[in-house]
Amino acid sequence: xxxxxxxxxxxxxxxxxxxxxxxxxxxxxxxxxxxxxxxxxxxxxxxxxxxxxxxxxxxxxxxxxxxxxxxxxxxxxxxxxxxxxxxxxxxxxxxxxxxxxxxxxxxxxxxxxxxxxxxxxxxxxxxxxxxxxxxxxxxxxxxxxxxxxxxxxxxxxxxxxxxxxxxxxxxxxxxxxxxxxxxxxxxxxxxxxxxxxxxxxxxxxxxxxxxxxxxxxxxxxxxxxxxxxxxxxxxxxxxxxxxxxxxxxxxxxxxxxxxxxxxxxxxxxxxxxxxxxxxxxxxxxxxxxxxxxxxxxxxxxxxxxxxxxxxxxxxxxxxxxxxxxxxxxxxxxxxxxxxxxxxxxxxxxxxxxxxxxxxxxxxxxxxxxxxxxxxxxxxxxxxxxxxxxxxxxxxxxxxxxxxxxxxxxxxxxxxxxxxxxxxxxxxxxxxxxxxxxxxxxxxxxxxxxxxxxxxxxxxxxxxxxxxxxxxxxxxxxxxxxxxxxxxxxxxxxxxxxxxxxxxxxxxxxxxxxxxxxxxxxxxxxxxxxxxxxxxxxxxxxxxxxxxxxxxxxxxxxxxxxxxxxxxxxxxxxxxxxxxxxxxxxxxxxxxxxxxxxxxxxxxxxxxxxxxxxxxxxxxxxxxxxxxxxxxxxxxxxxxxxxxxxxxxxxxxxxxxxxxxxxxxxxxxxxxxxxxxxxxxxxxxxxxxxxxxxxxxxxxxxxxxxxxxxxxxxxxxxxxxxxxxxxxxxxxxxxxxxxxxxxxxxxxxxxxxxxxxxxxxxx
Numbered sequence: 001x002x003x004x005x006x007x008x009x010x011x012x013x014x015x016x017x018x019x020x021x022x023x024x025x026x027x028x029x030x031x032x033x034x035x036x037x038x039x040x041x042x043x044x045x046x047x048x049x050x051x052x053x054x055x056x057x058x059x060x061x062x063x064x065x066x067x068x069x070x071x072x073x074x075x076x077x078x079x080x081x082x083x084x085x086x087x088x089x090x091x092x093x094x095x096x097x098x099x100x101x102x103x104x105x106x107x108x109x110x111x112x113x114x115x116x117x118x119x120x121x122x123x124x125x126x127x128x129x130x131x132x133x134x135x136x137x138x139x140x141x142x143x144x145x146x147x148x149x150x151x152x153x154x155x156x157x158x159x160x161x162x163x164x165x166x167x168x169x170x171x172x173x174x175x176x177x178x179x180x181x182x183x184x185x186x187x188x189x190x191x192x193x194x195x196x197x198x199x200x201x202x203x204x205x206x207x208x209x210x211x212x213x214x215x216x217x218x219x220x221x222x223x224x225x226x227x228x229x230x231x232x233x234x235x236x237x238x239x240x241x242x243x244x245x246x247x248x249x250x251x252x253x254x255x256x257x258x259x260x261x262x263x264x265x266x267x268x269x270x271x272x273x274x275x276x277x278x279x280x281x282x283x284x285x286x287x288x289x290x291x292x293x294x295x296x297x298x299x300x301x302x303x304x305x306x307x308x309x310x311x312x313x314x315x316x317x318x319x320x321x322x323x324x325x326x327x328x329x330x331x332x333x334x335x336x337x338x339x340x341x342x343x344x345x346x347x348x349x350x351x352x353x354x355x356x357x358x359x360x361x362x363x364x365x366x367x368x369x370x371x372x373x374x375x376x377x378x379x380x381x382x383x384x385x386x387x388x389x390x391x392x393x394x395x396x397x398x399x400x401x402x403x404x405x406x407x408x409x410x411x412x413x414x415x416x417x418x419x420x421x422x423x424x425x426x427x428x429x430x431x432x433x434x435x436x437x438x439x440x441x442x443x444x445x446x447x448x449x450x451x452x453x454x455x456x457x458x459x460x461x462x463x464x465x466x467x468x469x470x471x472x473x474x475x476x477x478x479x480x481x482x483x484x485x486x487x488x489x490x491x492x493x494x495x496x497x498x499x500x501x502x503x504x505x506x507x508x509x510x511x512x513x514x515x516x517x518x519x520x521x522x523x524x525x526x527x528x529x530x531x532x533x534x535x536x537x538x539x540x541x542x543x544x545x546x547x548x549x550x551x552x553x554x555x556x557x558x559x560x561x562x563x564x565x566x567x568x569x570x571x572x573x574x575x576x577x578x579x580x581x582x583x584x585x586x587x588x589x590x591x592x593x594x595x596x597x598x599x600x601x602x603x604x605x606x607x608x609x610x611x612x613x614x615x616x617x618x619x620x621x622x623x624x625x626x627x628x629x630x631x632x633x634x635x636x637x638x639x640x641x642x643x644x645x646x647x648x649x650x651x652x653x654x655x656x657x658x659x660x661x662x663x664x665x666x667x668x669x670x671x672x673x674x675x676x677x678x679x680x681x682x683x684x685x686x687x688x689x690x691x692x693x694x695x696x697x698x699x700x701x702x703x704x705x706x707x708x709x710x711x712x713x714x715x716x717x718x719x720x721x722x723x724x725x726x727x728x729x730x731x732x733x734x735x736x737x738x739x740x741x742x743x744x745x746x747x748x749x750x751x752x753x754x755x756x757x758x759x760x761x762x
Contacts, residue, residue, distance in 0.1 A: 035093070039133050042086060046079050046140050053147055057154075066162075069155050076148040083141035090134045097127045162408050167353055169405040175350065182348030189346055202282060205270045210330075213263045213294060220258040221301055224251050246436060252299050253433035259298025263290045282340065289336040293329035296422065299429055300325025324370055331363050332422055335415050356411040357402055363414050364395035367421075391417075416485070423484035427477045434473045442466040522574045529570040537563065556621040556637065557614050564639060602657070603640070609656035610639040619659060619666055624734045626665040627654060647738065667734040673706070674734035676741060679762040680748070681722040686757050688715070688723060694755065695727045698747045704740045706730045724762060 053072050057064075104120040168175040190199050245252075267290050271283050303325070338355060341347055347355075371388040394417060398410040441448050442462040449462055537559055545555050614637060619625055623634050625644065630652050632644040642659065644652040667674055682691050692713045699711040709730050717724035727748075731740050745761070752759040 035089075036129060036133065039086060039090065039137075042082065043133065043136050043140065046082060046144075047136075049075060049079055050140060050143050050147065057147070057150065064154070064158075066155060066158050069151055069158065073148065073151045073155070076144050076151060079144040080141060080148065083137050083144060086137045087134065087141065090130060090137060094127070094130045094134055097123060097130060101127060162412065164406075165408050166405045167407050168350075169403060170354070170357060170407075171403060175353075178350040179348075179354060182350050185348050186351050205267075206286065206333075209263060209266045209270060209290065212266050213259065213297060216262045216266075217255075217259050217298055217301055220262060220298060221255050224255040224258060227254060246432070248302060249429070249433045249436050250440075252302050253430060255301060256295040256297075256299030256429070259301075260291045260294040263294035263297075282337070285336055285340045286333070289333055292422070292426075293333050295426065296329040296332070297325050300328075327366055327370075328418075328422060328425075331359075331366070331418060334359060335418060339415075353407045356407055360398050360402065360407075360410045360414040363418055364391070364398050367391040367417075368395055420485050423481050426484070427481045431474055431477045434477075435470045438466045438470050438473075518577065522577055525574060525577060526570065529566075529573075533563065533566045533570075536566070551620070552622045554617070554620070557617055560614050560637065560639075602655070605657045606640045606655045609660045610637070610641075613637055613642070613656055613659055614639075619664065622668070624667040626667070627658065627662065631665075667737075673730055673732060674737055675728065675730050676737055677726050677728045678741065678744065679716065679724060679726045681724050681760045681762055682752075683758050684719070684721055684723060686723070688725075690755070691723075691725060691752075691757060694751055694757075695725070695748070698744065698751055699727065699729050702740070702744060702747065704731055704736060704743070706732060 053075060056068075056072060100123050101120070104116065104123060108117050108120070168178065170176075264287070267287055271287065338352075338359060341355075342352060368388065368391050371391050394413065398414055401407070401410040401413075442465060443449060444459045444462070449459070452462065453459075540559060540562065541555070550558070613619065619634055619637070619642070621634050621637060624631065625634060627644075630644065630646060632646040632652060634642060635645050635651070636643040637656075639656075641653050641655050644654060646652055682688075695713045696711065699705050700707075705711060706729070711727065711729035714726045714728070715723060716726055727744075729744075731737065748759060
């Protein structure tokens, strides 16, 4: 018995998972037993990984490499993803069993059926097991987040240390002495068991792959021209050149992707040959780097090839820019190899620094020469002067940094510029090609549009679809560019794909949590919700309200309440999708409290007043009100302000708080009928009975005046010279008050003038 109790105490998941609940079919369908076993295995695995990462960080030497830190960071991010999914799954079970326990109660009642007591006890054991699993999941998630922050901090410190690290200057004799002293160590890497022991085969494979790509790229260009119409680029007119580049942008992209596939296939075939015994690390690194190089070579062939745009350039500039796409691609390939050598510890420290110096100077000088040649054609390449200035400045800084010993700083700056430039060229090329491709696909007179038009899809819809797809593609390319310029790895498809995947699945970028897929889901959810809310409002307004006797004010209030409640639910749902809870928003509430205290009182006051106006309806849409000396017809009551249409056609926007805190005259609150009283003065010598008869006669002749209640006259004042009389009558709608009053005054003036009785208004 004690053994059983001890097991249940130490591992409630395993104990309760081995039992079968004697519950209804619904509880049997929960299958917590099988799920608990799987969860326990997952928790144990993640617990082991967390301990392993923690031990690695604490017991490894202080000079742990960035590559090792990136591997640990990726493990932490995988643990976080696993624990978030586990928490979501276990939480659903926890909610279900909590609902069961609410039905059964927490304690046994008097004369309770023993079967219910047994079921309650079993439910409590399973609930305890679930809560234990939930607690462990949250604990491991918290630990992985803390480790993620620690690793990110170490990476940041390591990067800063690398940038500020000062080495021996190549101008000093000590640098070359160190290089000579490392010669035996460097030889080991190219001997029998070294990482580059098969370097002749490796170099032969790289050179052979590039030569075959040069041959097949011409064939690929001819194939691309057969698929996509080709427009000759040899023109000296700027506008014509730009126009023809746009015409050929699809061809440029197609040739780039074909060359990308060709070079990947060539290297994969070479890698699989039986005599190839090169290091798997180097061959895999080249395998992931060649596709980007192939795209740059293929896409640039129409610009820098023998029959490309440069044919009209002077001979000197053409010779400098010829094969610039090859130079850029090979520099990227060498950059990836250097980074691979750094992370794997291939070659000695001084030799690696020498290779970094050679790479930095070659890339910097190539950039200066290329942009100088572009500058001489400034009418075509407007970006050349600033690009030349920037490249010259970076070259000077790099040379100065190398001379004083800051070699890693010069190498990192130059490599980052190279990566950013390559990424920008790829993104601009692909983005422009995608836009032009969509324009041609959805062109109103195109084949696709002609097939879609019989289906009822208008030209405007096709244009909207083209714009949406183009915008979506540009957003994707933007995040692709972010993935390219990140400095965590090499410029190859594998690293770029992993970074892009990290953006979508919710990993962190330099410690900042980010989940692109969640953002896209939230945007899509908001778009669908907006569509449904709009159509529900339209159905209520056009289908439901005509079947009721609600006035326009009640209908507007119902629509407003429905809209605000619906958007509140949408907002809360989006917060739930984004993984935000009330605890996460505590600081937001605190900030709003401070803001309300200092500067948002009026906004909150108007917001609350708008809710009161919609709920209590002291004024309604359609009412004629008078506020602040202005009189008009209420057209809209929003959550912040109310729109009043004035008689001159203008709109008066009144904050809602004024309707609560000030006096308002509502001419239609008691109903649509309105009472009007007009006061006049007649001479003291006039016959008052005759004047009364004239008033009643004119009132009876006007069809706008209601016969019931009956119009009547009153005498309100007497003086030595005049008698003040009033005419009171009712009209059907207060909106016609001004017009009816004008007509009555005109009729009274004409009638009294006929009887030679002076009449003035008071």
